[in-house]
Amino acid sequence: xxxxxxxxxxxxxxxxxxxxxxxxxxxxxxxxxxxxxxxxxxxxxxxxxxxxxxxxxxxxxxxxxxxxxxxxxxxxxxxxxxxxxxxxxxxxxxxxxxxxxxxxxxxxxxxxxxxxxxxxxxxxxxxxxxxxxxxxxxxxxxxxxxxxxxxxxxxxxxxxxxxxxxxxxxxxxxxxxxxxxxxxxxxxxxxxxxxxxxxxxxxxxxxxxxxxxxxxxxxxxxxxxxxxxxxxxxxxxxxxxxxxxxxxxxxxxxxxxxxxxxxxxxxxxxxxxxxxxxxxxxxxxxxxxxxxxxxxxxxxxxxxxxxxxxxxxxxxxxxxxxxxxxxxxxxxxxxxxxxxxxxxxxxxxxxxxxxxxxxxxxxxxxxxxxxxxxxxxxxxxxxxxxxxxxxxxxxxxxxxxxxxxxxxxxxxxxxxxxxxxxxxxxxxxxxxxxxxxxxxxxxx
Amino acid sequence: xxxxxxxxxxxxxxxxxxxxxxxxxxxxxxxxxxxxxxxxxxxxxxxxxxxxxxxxxxxxxxxxxxxxxxxxxxxxxxxxxxxxxxxxxxxxxxxxxxxxxxxxxxxxxxxxxxxxxxxxxxxxxxxxxxxxxxxxxxxxxxxxxxxxxxxxxxxxxxxxxxxxxxxxxxxxxxxxxxxxxxxxxxxxxxxxxxxxxxxxxxxxxxxxxxxxxxxxxxxxxxxxxx
Numbered sequence: 306x307x308x309x310x311x312x313x314x315x316x317x318x319x320x321x322x323x324x325x326x327x328x329x330x331x332x333x334x335x336x337x338x339x340x341x342x343x344x345x346x347x348x349x350x351x352x353x354x355x356x357x358x359x360x361x362x363x364x365x366x367x368x369x370x371x372x373x374x375x376x377x378x379x380x381x382x383x384x385x386x387x388x389x390x391x392x393x394x395x396x397x398x399x400x401x402x403x404x405x406x407x408x409x410x411x412x413x414x415x416x417x418x419x420x421x422x423x424x425x426x427x428x429x430x431x432x433x434x435x436x437x438x439x440x441x442x443x444x445x446x447x448x449x450x451x452x453x454x455x456x457x458x459x460x461x462x463x464x465x466x467x468x469x470x471x472x473x474x475x476x477x478x479x480x481x482x483x484x485x486x487x488x489x490x491x492x493x494x495x496x497x498x499x500x501x502x503x504x505x506x507x508x509x510x511x512x513x514x515x516x517x518x519x520x521x522x523x524x525x526x527x528x529x530x531x532x533x534x535x536x537x538x539x540x541x542x543x544x545x546x547x548x549x550x551x552x553x554x555x556x557x558x559x560x561x562x563x564x565x566x567x568x569x570x571x572x573x574x575x576x577x578x579x580x581x582x583x584x585x586x587x588x589x590x591x592x593x594x595x596x597x598x599x600x601x602x603x604x605x606x607x608x609x610x611x612x613x614x615x616x617x618x619x620x621x622x623x624x625x626x627x628x629x630x631x632x633x634x635x636x637x638x639x640x641x642x643x644x645x646x647x648x649x650x651x652x653x654x655x656x657x658x659x660x661x662x663x664x665x666x667x668x669x670x671x672x673x674x675x676x677x678x679x680x681x682x683x684x685x686x687x688x689x690x691x692x693x694x695x696x697x698x699x700x701x702x703x704x705x706x707x708x709x710x711x712x713x714x715x716x717x718x719x720x721x722x723x724x725x726x727x728x729x730x731x732x733x734x735x736x737x738x739x740x741x742x743x744x745x746x747x748x749x
Numbered sequence: 750x751x752x753x754x755x756x757x758x759x760x761x762x763x764x765x766x767x768x769x770x771x772x773x774x775x776x777x778x779x780x781x782x783x784x785x786x787x788x789x790x791x792x793x794x795x796x797x798x799x800x801x802x803x804x805x806x807x808x809x810x811x812x813x814x815x816x817x818x819x820x821x822x823x824x825x826x827x828x829x830x831x832x833x834x835x836x837x838x839x840x841x842x843x844x845x846x847x848x849x850x851x852x853x854x855x856x857x858x859x860x861x862x863x864x865x866x867x868x869x870x871x872x873x874x875x876x877x878x879x880x881x882x883x884x885x886x887x888x889x890x891x892x893x894x895x896x897x898x899x900x901x902x903x904x905x906x907x908x909x910x911x912x913x914x915x916x917x918x919x920x921x922x923x924x925x926x927x928x929x930x931x932x933x934x935x936x937x938x939x940x941x942x943x944x945x946x947x948x949x950x951x952x953x954x955x956x957x958x959x960x961x962x963x964x965x966x967x968x969x970x971x972x973x974x975x
Contacts, residue, residue, distance in 0.1 A: 310862045313855070323850035323891070620846045623807060624907065625835025625863040628827050743807040746846070 311630050314621065315637035318610055319645075330613040333606035334642055340599035341646020341722060342653065348592035349654025352714055354661050355585040357707035363578065365447045365509050367570040368440070372410070372540025374550055375573055376557060378564040379536070389413065389432075389527040389537070395562070396434065396539045403556035408542040410437040413527040415535025419465070419519055420482040423474025429517040430483060430535075432527040438464075438520075440542060453477030453505030460525040463501035466515035467508040479503050483519060487531040499529045546570065596722065600729045603642045607635055607733035611740070619742035632738030639730025643723045651719060661706050665696050672696075753816075754915050754947040755781040755804065760813035760823075761970070762799055773799050774810070775970025783914065786941055786948040788958035791967035797951040800967065801919050804949070805840055806830045818914060835864040839908030839946070841918040841937070845900035847892040853879060853903045854888040857910050864911045871910070878906035882936050898929030902936060909940050916941060918950045922957060934960060 317323045320331050327335075367373060376399065389411070396411040412433045419428040438457035441448035451467045454477065458464045463481055475481055483499045501521060508515050521529060527537075543553055550569040557567045571578065611618070618631055657664060672694040680691050762774040773796035781787065791797050802808035804815060806822050815822035820833045834840070847856045854875050861871035879885055882902035884895075892900055901921065908916060918937060922930035934957050941948040950961060958964050964975040 307863055307865065309868070310859060313851075313859075313862075317848075317850035320850075616846075617848050617850075620848055621859070622831070623805070623834065623840055623846070624860045625831055625838075625911075627831035627863075630831075630863070743802055746807070746842070 307627070307630055308633070310621075310626060311634040311637055314617075314631075314634040315641060318614065318634065318638045319641050321641075328613055330606065330610040333602075333609050334638070337599070337602040337606040337642050338645035338649065340602045341596070341643055341726065342648075342650035344592075344595045344599040345646060345650025345718070345722065346654040346657055348589070348596060348718060349651060349715070350658045350661060351588050351592050352718065353655065353658035353708055353710055354706055355588060356711055356714070357709040359581045359585060360709050361707040362511060362581070363574070365511050365514060366574055366577070367546055368447050368542075369509055369514065371570045371573040373543045373546040373570055374541040374554060374557065375538050375568045375570075376409075376541060376561060376565055377536065377538035377568070379566065380564050388532075389523065392537055392539065393434070393524065395565075396436075399539065399541060399557070402560040403553050405543045405545075405553045405556075406541055407544050408436050408440060410434040410440070410540045410542075411523050411537070412437070412540060413523065413530050413532070413535050413537045415485060415530040417483050417485040417519070417530075419469060419473055420484065421470075421473030421475040421479065424472065425484075426469055426472045426516070428469060428483075428519050430485065430519045430521065430530060432521050432523045432530060434523045437540070447509050448507045449510065451506045451508050453503065455505065458501075458504045458520060458522050460522060461501060462504040462522070464505050464507055464520040465503055466518040467506050468512045468516035469518065470503070470506045472516065475503050475506070477503050477505055481519065483521075483529060485529055485531065486534055488533045497529075497531075499526075501526075541567075596725065599646070600643075600725045603639050603726050604729040604733060606642070607639055607730050608736070610638065611635065611733050611737045614737075615740055615745045618737055618740045619745035622740070622742040623746065628738035631740070632734040635734035635737045636727055636730045639734070640723055640727045642730075643726025646726070647719045647722050651715065655710065655715075658708055658710075661708065665706070669694055669696055752782050753780055754783050754785070754818065755779065755949075756814075756816045757804070757972075758814045758816075760800070760803060760810045760815060762796070762803065762808070762810050772970055774803070774813075776813070777967070777970060777972045778813075779965070779972050781915070781947050781949065783947060784941070784945045785963070786938065786950070786961045787963045787965055788950045788952055788961035789965045789967055789972070790952065790958055793953075795967045796970060797967050798919050800972075801917050801949065801951055804915075805838060805917050806833055831863070835860055836911060837914050839911070839913035839916040841901075841905055841908045841916070841921045843920040843923040845892070845897075845904040847900055847903055847907070849892050852889045852891055853884055853895065853899075856892070856903060857907045860907060861910045866911070874910050875906070878909055879903065881940070882906050883932070898925055898932065901925060901929065901933055905933060905936050905940070909944065909946075912944050913946055916946050916948045918948065918952075920952055921950070922952070922954060930954070930957075 319334060392411045396409045399409045400406045410433055412431060414429060414431050417428055417430045418425050435457040440446055442455060465475060465481060480500050481503050485497050486494050487497045488494050543550065554567045554569055561567065621631060676691045676694060757777055757779040759776045759778055760774050761776055764771045764773060777800060789797055799808060803810050806825060810823055818837055820837060822833065825833060857875035857878055858871045861874060879888060882905055884899060884902055887895060887899060895903065921937065922933050925933060937948065938960055950957060952958050965972045966975050
């Protein structure tokens with residue numbers, strides 16, 4: 306029952322179960338609870354939003370760009386690598402090599418310039434199989450049609466990204482001109498123009514991708530791109546892209562023609578994934594520092610509590626409490642303070658994260674309102690109105706911030722907070738445990 | 750098993766002050782049998798409370814030994830001191846020293862918890878003791894809701910909850926009116942009789958001192974039996 310004494314004393318230090326009296330130390334402990342709670346809100350929000358954004362961007366990249374696995378012959382040893390027909394035949398064969406393969410799409414991808422009535426823009430021209438569109442426009446796909454006719458482009462047609470369409474001034478039905486470079490057998494490079502009708506304008510929700518892509522049909526238009534300056538590959542899709550893909554890769558490697566290799570999406574996007582993770586870790590580290598500062602409040606509140614409760618500590622010792630019982634009570638008080646912060650901060654953080662789009666929108670409205678008001682008060686007739694404030698420029702981020710709640714991460718945050726609160730309580734706890742009862746009782 | 754509950758041999762204690770070293774205890778010795786009740790009197794500042802604090806393990810002697818049952822109090826570690834205070838000793842001070850955030854019942858139960866008594870047993874003992882001191886209707890009251898006499902009675906109940914072999918009371922009625930003082934005397938002496946506990950009372954009250962089996966006077970740092 307000795308632990309019961311520590312638990313009971315810790316609860317009473319927090320004011321739980323005793324008559325309500327708000328001493329300075331108790332106010333400090335309540336402040337420390339609030340500090341922990343408030344510091345958890347941005348931590349949870351950043352964690353949830355960062356995870357959602359990384360998963361959202363990664364999802365778009367692997368579904369729309371790299372595929373779950375990529376089969377390619379970058380060595381040039383195989384004849385099939387530059388031959389569209391041979392590549393298409395290999396694509397049709399792939400599902401037989403592994404039961405985990407759900408679909409595959411052949412692609413030739415190269416750089417070019419897209420030209421429209423408003424101007425020109427560097428673009429990535431992608432000659433892709435119909436399978437790519439049936440996946441990407443499906444219910445789980447990441448392509449959304451903004452304007453035009455749905456489905457894959459037919460011969461003489463192109464599907465272009467929304468941002469690109471806006472930049473060069475194209476709409477469905479317009480003609481887009483594509484400039485690519487072709488290399489002759491002698492090594493001389495010449496420009497080649499091709500003109501296609503815009504079938505539809507699409508968006509991946511990620512403007513960085515939408516600003517580049519021009520899709521044309523693989524079967525008829527892969528010749529727009531010179532096999533020597535473009536690269537050809539097959540994007541392979543599985544049922545579980547986030548699972549372990551090494552088994553599928555090994556099965557494919559065992560069956561592919563000479564020269565072909567197989568890469569998982571993690572290998573293909575390693576630098577980008579590392580960049581995302583580094584950013585995420587840095588953000589979390591900054592938030593963790595805020596939490597550490599809040600935890601220091603716990604420590605200082607407990608030091609104040611020790612000073613205020615010296616008499617009670619002395620009494621407990623005089624009636625038989627061991628120093629470790631007293632110290633443990635103060636560590637528990639720190640733990641309970643952290644627990645209070647977690648109980649308050651975790652739901653609030655989740656709530657903020659779930660409504661992050663609305664919060665940003667509201668903040669943008671407030672900032673624009675203030676900016677507009679300031680302009681109206683102090684503007685001269687010649688000065689231009691201020692540009693609208695965008696907290697997250699959609700040119701660089703997904704247009705709607707996705708939110709992903711990971712229970713394991715939330716448990717980890719809660720456990721880490723409780724551990725931190727307990728650790729910072731050790732110093733005041735040791736101080737409480739080492740109090741000499743007689744010194745205090747003499748002064749009472 | 751020895752019948753001696755407490756044995757002091759040549760206990761000395763000095764306090765340095767600016768002008769001189771104050772020799773408070775100077776070879777104080779005492780042997781106390783089980784169930785024996787003694788009163789210690791003396792002038793204010795003669796060292797009565799210091800002696801009690803040393804016996805209670807709250808202070809340390811400069812020299813001499815204190816043997817309480819199996820506990821060599823003068824040489825105990827913090828852990829054993831805690832065990833000594835919770836299992837062997839019952840302390841009653843002039844001021845009640847109840848914990849303000851705990852009810853009367855919880856205050857009495859706490860030392861039992863510290864001694865490893867089960868919650869059920871601690872609850873039974875605490876209720877019984879509080880009834881003995883006339884506080885059965887005040888179990889869930891906090892110290893601030895009790896009168897001065899009630900607080901001191903609760904403090905006596907707390908000192909008795911672990912059925913100590915030795916009870917130390919340092920002017921337990923010093924802050925009380927005569928009626929409450931008498932009640933505390935009755936409670937202390939009857940509880941000591943009921944549990945066959947030895948009792949050392951430091952007091953200025955002749956009436957209380959006269960109820961003890963023996964009366965000692967602390968003179969020039971030594972205990973002199975009157």
